[in-house]
Amino acid sequence: MSAPATEAVSPLEAPSGSPLHRIAWHWRHNPKRELWLAWWTIVAFYQLFFLVFFVLTRTQPPPSPGWDVARVVQWFHHNHYGLLIGFGIMFLITGMTAPSNALIAYSMRRMSVSPAFAYSYLVLYSLSAIPGMLLMCIALTVGAMRPDRDPELISWLYDFAFLSFVGTMGVFLIGSLVWMLAILLDRNRVLPKWFGYLNLCNALTEIVVSPAWIFKTGVFAWNGLIAWWIDMVVFGLYTGVFIFLLRRMIQREGFGTGPLPDLAPTKETDPSALAETAQ
Amino acid sequence: MKRTDGELILFWTLPAVAIIWIAAFFLFPGFVHPMSPSMSAEQVAAFYRDPHNLSRIRYSMILFNWFCVGLIPILTLIVMQIRRMAHRTPIFSYCMLGIMAAGPTLFLVANLFWLLAAFRPERNPNLTQMFSDLAWVSFGSGVPFLIAQSVILALAIYLDRQSRPVFRPWVAHFNLVVAAALAPAAFTGLALGGPMAWDGALPFWVRNVAIALWIVVMGIVLGQAIYRQRAEDRQRVGDRVPA
Numbered sequence: 001m002s003a004p005a006t007e008a009v010s011p012l013e014a015p016s017g018s019p020l021h022r023i024a025w026h027w028r029h030n031p032k033r034e035l036w037l038a039w040w041t042i043v044a045f046y047q048l049f050f051l052v053f054f055v056l057t058r059t060q061p062p063p064s065p066g067w068d069v070a071r072v073v074q075w076f077h078h079n080h081y082g083l084l085i086g087f088g089i090m091f092l093i094t095g096m097t098a099p100s101n102a103l104i105a106y107s108m109r110r111m112s113v114s115p116a117f118a119y120s121y122l123v124l125y126s127l128s129a130i131p132g133m134l135l136m137c138i139a140l141t142v143g144a145m146r147p148d149r150d151p152e153l154i155s156w157l158y159d160f161a162f163l164s165f166v167g168t169m170g171v172f173l174i175g176s177l178v179w180m181l182a183i184l185l186d187r188n189r190v191l192p193k194w195f196g197y198l199n200l201c202n203a204l205t206e207i208v209v210s211p212a213w214i215f216k217t218g219v220f221a222w223n224g225l226i227a228w229w230i231d232m233v234v235f236g237l238y239t240g241v242f243i244f245l246l247r248r249m250i251q252r253e254g255f256g257t258g259p260l261p262d263l264a265p266t267k268e269t270d271p272s273a274l275a276e277t278a279q
Numbered sequence: 280m281k282r283t284d285g286e287l288i289l290f291w292t293l294p295a296v297a298i299i300w301i302a303a304f305f306l307f308p309g310f311v312h313p314m315s316p317s318m319s320a321e322q323v324a325a326f327y328r329d330p331h332n333l334s335r336i337r338y339s340m341i342l343f344n345w346f347c348v349g350l351i352p353i354l355t356l357i358v359m360q361i362r363r364m365a366h367r368t369p370i371f372s373y374c375m376l377g378i379m380a381a382g383p384t385l386f387l388v389a390n391l392f393w394l395l396a397a398f399r400p401e402r403n404p405n406l407t408q409m410f411s412d413l414a415w416v417s418f419g420s421g422v423p424f425l426i427a428q429s430v431i432l433a434l435a436i437y438l439d440r441q442s443r444p445v446f447r448p449w450v451a452h453f454n455l456v457v458a459a460a461l462a463p464a465a466f467t468g469l470a471l472g473g474p475m476a477w478d479g480a481l482p483f484w485v486r487n488v489a490i491a492l493w494i495v496v497m498g499i500v501l502g503q504a505i506y507r508q509r510a511e512d513r514q515r516v517g518d519r520v521p522a
Contacts, residue, residue: 091465095427102373126377141468
């Protein structure tokens with residue numbers, strides 16, 4: 001980091017010009033740009049995720065596992081372009097999960113716990129994208145691309161898609177528990193302890209969803225009150241909270257060791273002050 | 280004195296893996312003249328039943344099953360170079376580690392479905408066609424991690440601000456071009472014919488040429504970086520000894 005030495009002379013404040021101008025400034029001068037890049041990727045990814053799954057493909061809230069074959073074929077027919085375009089977007093952007101996992105792993109590297117926690121989480125969540133999401137994208141794309149396929153096979157693709165999506169549980173279960181344990185053991189105050197327990201809630205949703213492999217109707221089916229609605233509320237809350245907390249963590253980060261400093265409103269919100277102290 | 284750290288051995292597995300990949304690619308009859316998604320179920324079943332095709336499908340996919348993960352050691356060497364860059368955090372190396380595990384796994388899914396389709400070609404043609412479709416969609420649309428790999432690598436290079444960066448800026452530009460060339464393949468499910476179908480110009484030829492070019496170019500610049508790193512290390516040791 002030799003660049004900021006010269007800027008320390010001139011006032012180092014983020015310019016108030018156009019958004020593009022400000023982004024360019026941060027790209028060049030903000031010492032936390034790698035962390036912010038990862039954070040903004042998380043924000044963008046979850047917005048696109050919501051758009052694709054809830055709006056374009058209509059796969060969330062999920063259609064019923066209790067439908068007969070004819071109704072399933074009709075569902076594919078009805079959502080033909082939504083499915084193909086929506087999952088095309090997912091095939092384009094699923095790699096955006098990598099910076100998200102990297103930033104969460106970083107939060108654990110910043111803690112007082114062993115690096116084993118960060119590495120476990122990184123591996124668990126890196127392999128989660130395929131069974132947890134992409135298999136569904138593949139199966140429903142195949143189902144939608146040939147409307148004249150044998151209806152029995154379309155029905156099998158439908159089951160394969162939704163069961164792989166909701167029924168891939170272990171990676172998220174163990175991953176959340178790893179993060180929870182790291183937060184509860186941490187002495188560097190990186191994330192609040194209550195968020196550790198929220199990880200437990202997220203882990204429990206992976207237990208609660210398991211009857212979706214057995215029930216075709218009712219609260220435990222993959223579109224049921226318990227297996228879907230309650231789980232989705234917990235997941236939505238959990239995701240919103242960790243996005244907020246990771247933002248706070250980046251603001252507090254001073255690239256030192258030991259406990260993460262608290263937010264000092266005058267200095268911490270101003271990246272230029274950090275650029276100076278970082279020398 | 281200097282110890283063998285093994286990185287050069289890993290690096291020189293690249294030509295062997297590349298030759299096996301090229302051989303397997305041309306051995307698979309579905310790649311040389313890529314199978315059209317507009318083939319009927321009977322035509323697809325006939326393709327797998329053809330005794331000349333069948334053994335080639337099996338042998339090429341067994342080869343890919345062994346070696347599609349063969350590039351992971353090379354990608355790990357790229358992670359080792361990212362760690363030498365002038366970054367403040369390990370974010371980019373963590374990103375690359377996650378991506379390089381997921382990319383080949385997605386190809387393995389396609390590989391399994393091709394082998395499954397070829398295992399009992401006498402099966403109902405509708406089933407063979409479905410397995411074949413699953414394989415082709417997994418393979419054709421299976422670009423998310425390759426795109427992310429190129430974009431992350433480009434960002435890492437742009438932010439590597441030191442007097443002698445690990446990779447030159449053109450390597451970053453090149454990676455962005457590769458990412459753009461891979462992008463149309465994501466939407467291959469939309470077309471059963473024309474340039475956007477999985478056997479069409481964009482998802483098949485542009486994409487696969489981009490991947491091949493990426494391997495060649497990154498192989499060369501990675502080799503240069505590793506050898507330069509070793510030369511610098513030797514020099515540093517040499518400087519220290521007289522003092």
